[in-house]
Amino acid sequence: MPRTPQENERIRQLAKKNILEAGMKLFINKGYHATSISNIAEQAGISKGLLYNYFKGKEEILATMVETRVGEIMDVMNQAKEIESPVEQLKHIIEGAIDNVFENPEVFRFYLHLQTQPEADHELIKYSRFLIRENARQFEFQCEIFEKLGAMEARKRSLYFSSTLQGIMLMISTYPDKFPIEEIKKQIVDEFCH
Amino acid sequence: MPRTPQENERIRQLAKKNILEAGMKLFINKGYHATSISNIAEQAGISKGLLYNYFKGKEEILATMVETRVGEIMDVMNQAKEIESPVEQLKHIIEGAIDNVFENPEVFRFYLHLQTQPEADHELIKYSRFLIRENARQFEFQCEIFEKLGAMEARKRSLYFSSTLQGIMLMISTYPDKFPIEEIKKQIVDEFCH
Amino acid sequence: MPRTPQENERIRQLAKKNILEAGMKLFINKGYHATSISNIAEQAGISKGLLYNYFKGKEEILATMVETRVGEIMDVMNQAKEIESPVEQLKHIIEGAIDNVFENPEVFRFYLHLQTQPEADHELIKYSRFLIRENARQFEFQCEIFEKLGAMEARKRSLYFSSTLQGIMLMISTYPDKFPIEEIKKQIVDEFCH
Amino acid sequence: MPRTPQENERIRQLAKKNILEAGMKLFINKGYHATSISNIAEQAGISKGLLYNYFKGKEEILATMVETRVGEIMDVMNQAKEIESPVEQLKHIIEGAIDNVFENPEVFRFYLHLQTQPEADHELIKYSRFLIRENARQFEFQCEIFEKLGAMEARKRSLYFSSTLQGIMLMISTYPDKFPIEEIKKQIVDEFCH
């Protein structure tokens, strides 16, 4: 009795998820270039040949990871859009961003690494650009919040806010052990949320 | 007649400098892993064999670059130490850091990329750690400034300051075209230098 | 449909055997250092890449050859142990050793060449030591035979016997054409087997 | 005041001797293939360029070494020829050979290694052949001694004698520490010198 097409598709998705998780683990741990297709197949517990059945190559695995990442960021932004008060919106963004980095500093570190990819790495630069573009969209949204807050020169204030928040995330991912996140959250909230 | 040792030493220094410049250019442009020894030799206009006469391999070229970089950072810090007023010290650090990134955003980007290297890249992680350790030393020095400024909880205030400054540098290196550096400098100075 | 694991294992064994034979032929003919991985792959009729699928490198090919060789020597020794009379044991050892060298003088020559490897050739000295250790075990066994024969100072007599036998093997491998092996066998048997 | 041609030649000979000694030391220790021209120049305390002033290359250094070696062997043979009694001639050969190996086992080992060079190592096989040819001449001389001793089938007896002596030398060079040379000398003298 053959499987239904739906069932087949479900199995396919599970297999892809397995590969993606193996890839993520290795990319984060060893880096993209240092991870070979063989490594990923081994980590996923499948053969190299089968891996090519699901992904065109190493790059497509990364592409899928980046898309997922960007989706998650957009989800947080969309949640924030549901909130009425601009002050609460900002707090939600701050909390979401800082907690997320604190829980998985190595994930943030990986995407920051990807984002700072050299311009001429033709294989990876598109993902760097994709992440940067997404950051810019975030920034636009934050601009609107600062406008609603009635800030003079909302754009510049928002730029300064983004810098501060990005800086905190960078510091947490670099020194996750020693970082007093609650104290720092308090300082950024005090400075910007009023 | 053989060349004098001095003459040879001069040739060696010139050749090393040439190789380092070629390496820097390519590392910044294509990235460390994507740059081959052949690339560097070609860019430097010499043979592969000669390159090995001067550097044990690609890694030693990077090591030399990182040491030079850390030396430059320490120079700025030492300059700041010469200044009496803590407010002026902070301003000097802010100016120095932001102007430096603005003038060579791709250099900062390269070292940030290196700093966010995955933990298990055995070849590069030592340079990542070296840069992070140097950052920590910077931070300790800034702590002292905030203590002199009489800040309550100087350590936390300094941490927040470092985050903001790092964030600005990250943003400049990501969007060098659109960044109103003077405006942003004004905001960070207003916030911390009083 | 994938091949069965058994089928794959069979292919692997055949391929390994093929590579080992190619390697042996070239090592014996050109020597270890003068033989490149490319040479071996070409001789075996496969690509360089595939060769690395089966052996970590040139050294592992040699290691496998040496292990096989030592196994063969041990087999002869174990056969001799089955024999009752010490005189017949000695004769069996003499016959086995001399006939073996006479049939494949270049193989003996190769292993003697390996055995005389300089001490500081870090890559090869372990195989030299391995062969020498195996020779020493042979010697211990021969000592026992001379004890059973009731020789005074069996150890020294056995040492002299070993020297003579080794010397004959060396001479055969050096002048295989002209060597009257039966006459020489007679002389060594007359001297030691009574 | 320019040097006399004789003086120049003397200096040249000293320089060559220095290089040869450096080469010998390294060849014996690391082996011919593992020793580079740079190594030899460094060991001799001169530059690579100067080395080429004295020798065409690595091979010529080896060639000179081998010639010297063969000369030494011939000297011993010629000394023996001066002796009247064939028994004393044999004893002299035995003593000379065994003592020489015992004093410098690694030198004998090196030349045996060279002598067992694979046939197709075009660079080295000629030295192997040269050493073997010299051995053959030795053998011819020993034949004469056995004839004078009145041995039946002097040729075969001499072959057996050569084998024994070569075997002892091989054993000494392999186990120099444990070898009771006087006892072994006694055995070979007892067997052949009467």
Added chain:
DNA sequence: CATGAATGAGTTTTCATTCAT
């Protein structure tokens, strides 16, 4: 769907040898 044997291009590295000084 699934395997892993097989390929070959690309990379790092070494070294004998040349040559300007």
Added chain:
DNA sequence: AATGAATGAAAACTCATTCAT
């Protein structure tokens, strides 16, 4: 006579990708 910078060919080794089964 003397130096060591410079070259280039050849070696070991890696890995993404293909394909017969």
